[in-house]
């Protein structure tokens with residue numbers, strides 16, 4: 618039988634071997650300043666209504682504004698946007714000073730050149746262990762079919778070319 622420490626290690630390794638896309642989730646704080654972080658916990662939930670979810674660690678610096686906001690934007694990154702993914706996972710305080718972004722009509726920060734942007738109003742918050750899961754209803758969406766940035770084995774990388782072959 619595994620100890621709980623074993624289970625945690627195996628769990629982390631299994632999750633590291635589960636490939637995902639990479640997004641930057643953004644919102645604004647109480648002073649309307651932009652905030653955002655890199656996430657790979659993003660997933661779709663429902664088609665009718667259009668629902669998505671992602672989870673935020675209670676210990677990250679952006680936890681407070683995201684726990685209070687009623688809206689957020691999910692910016693799904695293109696395969697060449699690894700630098701901005703690292704920027705929004707770094708200790709840099711002013712992440713938005715180092716990237717190209719604009720404010721949407723809904724007042725949400727949008728990352729330029731993302732392959733899809735889903736602007737959401739908060740649908741539900743779920744406290745889940747050491748994370749808070751935010752479920753959003755998609756109110757505005759834009760997307761193109763450029764290849765995504767991937768996360769696997771604790772590394773970021775481009776989409777494998779085999780997927781581009783017909």
Ligand SMILES: Cc1cc2nc3c(=O)[nH]c(=O)nc-3n(C[C@H](O)[C@H](O)[C@H](O)COP(=O)(O)O)c2cc1C
Nearest residue numbers: 654655656657658672673674677678705706708768
């Ligand atoms: C590829 C990748 C995926 C991540 N996914 C998540 C996530 O889903 N939820 C989360 O809270 N943090 C996630 N993080 C970590 C945060 O981006 C990072 O810890 C945070 O922005 C920096 O912490 P700080 O703001 O406390 O300095 C991820 C980091 C990387 C590099």
